[in-house]
Structures are given as structure tokens and as C-alpha cells.
Amino acid sequence: MAPPKKGSLGADPATMKDVAEAAGVSMKTVSRVLNRERYVSDETRQRVEAAIAEFNFHPSAAARTLAGKRSHQIALIYDNHSPHYIYQIQTGVWTRCVEERVRLLAQPCDAASPDLEAEVRALIDQTRVDGVVLSSPVTDVAAVLEELELRGVPYVRISPGTEHERSASVSMDDAQAADEMTMHLLSLGHRRIGFILGHPNHAASDLRLYGYRRALDRAGLPFEPKYVRPGLFDFASGEAAADALLDLPNPPTAIFASNDDMAAGVMTVAHRRGLSLPRDLSITGFDDTPLASQLWPPLTTVRQPTRDLAYAAAGLLFDAEGEIIHRRLPHELVLRGSTAPPPG
Amino acid sequence: MAPPKKGSLGADPATMKDVAEAAGVSMKTVSRVLNRERYVSDETRQRVEAAIAEFNFHPSAAARTLAGKRSHQIALIYDNHSPHYIYQIQTGVWTRCVEERVRLLAQPCDAASPDLEAEVRALIDQTRVDGVVLSSPVTDVAAVLEELELRGVPYVRISPGTEHERSASVSMDDAQAADEMTMHLLSLGHRRIGFILGHPNHAASDLRLYGYRRALDRAGLPFEPKYVRPGLFDFASGEAAADALLDLPNPPTAIFASNDDMAAGVMTVAHRRGLSLPRDLSITGFDDTPLASQLWPPLTTVRQPTRDLAYAAAGLLFDAEGEIIHRRLPHELVLRGSTAPPPG
DNA sequence: TTGTATGCGTTATCAC
DNA sequence: GTGATAACGCATACAA
Secondary structure, three states: OOOOOOOOOOOOOOOHHHHHHHHOOOHHHHHHHHOOOOOOOHHHHHHHHHHHHHHOOOOOHHHHHHHOOOOOEEEEEEEOOOHHHHHHHHHHHHHHHHHHOOEEEEEEEOOOOOOHHHHHHHHHHHHOOOEEEEEOOHHHOHHHHHHHHHOOOOEEEEOOOOOHHHOEEEEEOHHHHHHHHHHHHHHHOOOOEEEEOOOOOOHHHHHHHHHHHHHHHHOOOOOOHHHEEOOOOOHHHHHHHHHHHHOOOOOOOEEEEOOHHHHHHHHHHHHHOOOOOOOOOEEEEEOOOHHHHHOOOOOEEEEOOHHHHHHHHHHHHHHOOOOOOEEEEOOEEEOOOOOOOOOO | OOOOOOOOOOOOOOOHHHHHHHHOOOHHHHHHHHOOOOOOOHHHHHHHHHHHHHHOOOOOHHHHHHHOOOOOEEEEEEEOOOHHHHHHHHHHHHHHHHHHOOEEEEEEEOOOOOOHHHHHHHHHHHHOOOEEEEEOOHHHOHHHHHHHHHOOOOEEEEOOOOOHHHOEEEEEOHHHHHHHHHHHHHHHOOOOEEEEOOOOOOHHHHHHHHHHHHHHHHOOOOOOHHHEEOOOOOHHHHHHHHHHHHOOOOOOOEEEEOOHHHHHHHHHHHHHOOOOOOOOOEEEEEOOOHHHHHOOOOOEEEEOOHHHHHHHHHHHHHHOOOOOOEEEEOOEEEOOOOOOOOOO
């Protein structure tokens, strides 16, 4: 019985050698076609491409990595917090990787772990990734940045909170977005605006608070710490903060939560207290979680360009050639039913 | 100037050869220690481990893949639908991979794409993954299963909807869960129970409907098609279905949505219509989205063991050695504030 | 329990 | 434009 044909049922996959022989060229030429190098005549290229298709040939990633300078892989390192955020980030980066014919290694981690630096190093040494995309809050772990620089691995940060000049990065203007949202509430007539902070280890949390204060300042209103409550970007902390704010002697007429999981918590507390929305209370957030934005009344939010940020970040890795470029992408205020002028 | 020390700043990573020389053994022995093979004396092992630590040595994945029979990588193939579902699945599989010291290649895809089979084949040929975990609905794409079998790649399916005997799999009992939930509503006294179907390309959708019908049958109640509405597992389809159900001449006193994004849509419609929950309407779902479950009133849901399923699936890949094993994991009914006896 | 020789399937280097 | 040959860093098979 003849051995099974290469590349067909039950056989080992075809190798470059098979393709080269079939096309009547050397392996190097096949390699050239595969890697889209110059100096291949059109006619040769077509013969090779036909042979590749015929054998259904897919080059071994391992062999390419071992022999070459590139691994055709990049890694996305992220901490586990909001599934939606991660989903957007993964999707954005992945989309760009497909365009670039590069594989994506998803690397969840704990940004607070003391071993993180070692994990990153193991990742680099084992896989020889061509680059790394860091998402917040891993963007601000100095030991990780150091390790990447030491090993000479190009990296891009998404929404870094510190040392902005240290690497290429993409971001949105959190302060400006919070400023605009606060302005929106002010323009409706609100004068007591509650603010719920984001998770303390996310740089965006500070920026959003800053934007809130800046808008108040510009409007000539005093900043009152009692209207600012801590939060953790989750539903429960939104509930707790809302209860605290609404229990104040002179409660706010609007609450601005730093993300919309927390804003959903605020809405829930409002329902529980029998408040009519948005007549009795205006609520706004940032859209980490599309579901929350759809609730009744639809939440007024800052639409974050998370997916686009991730796509752009991967793009910088491929295009920027080590140049330190910063890209800022636009956000969008989505004004919906959850805000209205203050009562009375 | 002396060349930088191997394994230190700015240098190439150390190789097995460096480690072997430092430990005074052959490369083969280092390899044995790395792969936890037997027949290494304790003393030798310790010397080697010390050298590995000293050089901070991490073996090249590419070289291991090329030389060996294993790639120490598995792939997770999933279609992009619910971020939460994907998150749970990824986390579960990833946790098991870490235990097994294996890398995870996350492979999003479009289950409806005609090229899917080719993508899977390219993945296999290029990466030589040691195994594949399929999550619904890719579990039911026959061409993909065929390709995996042809190439001899072990695979495990999470919640497959078809050909259950074809491969190892893990699942929960969707029909039983829906049955129990329907029973809960029946036991509260409901006799007109609306049902919102899941996405038609998910096998669980049929099973949940089946469970609903089975419970009605057992209770001696007729199945009335007008109380069953289509859905797509998202908020908007839940809203639409709720509106249709509540517009019926004899509207249901309870609505059972096939997931809780849709249940959140139902809640929103109820609020919009001025219904008091759960007095005027009882609502239940399946917890695809933790946020929805937290809404006020807290949603009564089936807690799905998604993460555990994923963990178990990866486990089968590593432990089952090709045996076709089916594992069924328990669900849990979480009874909360969104249900009550029917009005009147 | 340990070591030696060979090859995995590509890319890099240099020659033509 | 194209080809020959030597790496790449490890696991395998077999020998000791």
C-alpha cells in the first residue's frame, strides 16, 4: 500500500521541500514567496503559489521561529477585570493580527503578582514573541516595562497611566470626557453632582476625577469631597456609593459613576428607593458594559473607543518600527434618557 | 569589552547547552529534568535545577515543537458572541493550562464562515497544537470535527449540541435546568408562563425549550405556542419578546427567558409599562451575564458552571488520552427576588 | 542513571 | 532573480 499522499488525509502535513520540488524551484524561493519578499519573478511566484495551494501547505511556525528572526506571534498581556473590556481589547488586537498574518498569544495575569516580571520573561524567552501589547493596569507595572526593554521586545501600551514618554501608546482623553459629561449635567442645571471613583489601580480613575473637578472649577462651583465616593468598577460598589450619596443631608441631584457597572448599581438603588428616573435623579457613566447602557432609562455614557484603541495599538507594533508614537482616539458622549434637569 | 553574560541583561537568552555545561551534565539530562522524566538522580536534578535558575533558563518553545512530538500548546476555538461566556470559557481553560504548563492559543472565529475548516487546518499545520477545545456553537460544525479527526488532533467539546458520541465532551443538563426553573414558577402558582427562546444556532436553546415543555407536560398543562417567542440571547430581543408577550390578550404572569441578557430586557419592558416587580410579573433566566442577575429585583437564574466546564474540558484533553469521556457538571437554581406568586 | 548522534522544517548567508 | 548550505535549540532513538 502506497504511503498516503503528502498533505492529504491522514498524512503528515506537506513541507516546504514538497512544495519546492513540485514547483521546480529551491526552498529558498518558496520561502521568498511565503514571506512576500521582493526579487521573485511573477511567473515563479505563480508557480509556487499554485504548488502551495495544491499541497495545502502551511509553514511550520516552530521552524520559522527557530530559524528566523521573527516568530510571527505577538502577545497581549492583560489583567482579569472586566470581561467586556477584555473582550473589546482582544477583538481589536486580534483583528489587526489577522491582517498582519500574525498569531496572538493571550496572556491573562495578575497585575499585582510579584512574579509577573518572571512570567513575562518566561513568555519572551519561550515564545520569542515579536512584540507585546499591554493593557491597563499592566501598562503601569514598571518591572514589566523594564523586562521588555531589557530583552529588546517592542511593546505598545493601551491607556497607560504613568511615564507616558516611555513607550508607544494609544489612549483616549479620560479627563476631557469626564469634563464634558460633567458639563452636560451642569448645563442641565445640576449643582450638586455626586461622583463615584473608579478602581484605584486604574489610571483612568484619577483622570476622570480630574475632569469632573475641572468642569466644576470652570463653572465656579466648589469641589465638595462629600460628593465623591470610592468605587471598584463593579455593580456592588456602585450600589454602596449611591446609598451613601443619597443618604447625605443635601443629596446630589445627579450622580456620575466612573463606569456603567457602577451606574447600573446606582439605578438599582434609585429604583429601590422609589425614585423616578430621571426626574428625581440623573445618572451617567462610562460604557464598560453595553448591557448597563441599555437599561431603562437608557444610560447616558461616554462611549469609549476600546476596540479601536486595541486595534491601533497592535498597528503601532507592526508599523512604528520602534518609534515612540502616541495616538489619541476620540470618545463620544452618548446622551440618552437617564439625565434631565434637576427637580424643582 | 566582554560579551554580556548569557541570560543576563541585553544578552541572548541562555540555551540548554549553557545550562548543561554549567551543571556538568549532558543536554539530554537537562532535557530530562525539564520534562520531568524519571531516571535522574536527586543530586543531578538539583545541580541542573540550580543551573537553570542561575541562567534563568526557559527552553525555546519553537525548538521543542520542532524536535519533539508535542508543542506544549493547545488551542481554544470559539465564536464571538457573549463576552461573558467567552471570558468564563477562556479563564477555565487557561487555568488548567497553567497547571499543565501548556500555552493557550485563543482562536476566535465565525462559526458560520465557509472558510472555518481551512482556518482550523492552517492552525493545526502551523502550530501543531497538542489538542483543541471547542466551545458552542463551533462544537457543531461537522467540517471542523472532520478536519480535527483527519489530522489526528485530540479535541474536547464544551456543550455540544449534536453527535454526542463523536468526541469527548463536557456539558450541563440544560433541559433539566429549564425543567426545574419552570417547576419553580409552577409551584408558585403560575399557569401562563411565557418563554423566550435562545439563539437558534445554539444547541442549548432547543434543550431549554424542551425542559420547559417537559415541566408543563408533567404538570398536565397544555403547551401553547403563543407563549413562546424567538430570541437571540441579547437585550434587544428580550425587550421585543416581552412586548409581544405582554400584548397578548391573556398575557403570561411569568416570563422565562433563555438567558439573562434577555431577562434584563424583559425587566426593562416591565418597568417601562409601570409593572411592579415581581408582584405583577415574575421573571427568570440563565446567567450568561452576572450584571443582569444583580438588577433590581435580583433575577432568579440558573447558574451555569461555564468556567468549570471549560476547566474540565481542558482536563479531559490532558488526562483522557483519547478516550471518549462525557462529563456532566451540575447547575444550580439561584432563587432571588424576581419571582413571586401570580397576581390575584 | 547518563551520554552521543541525528534530524525536525524553516530562514540567513552568501554565492551564482 | 535564484540556489546551496549552514545554522536555529531542542527531543528522539539508541548506546553505554
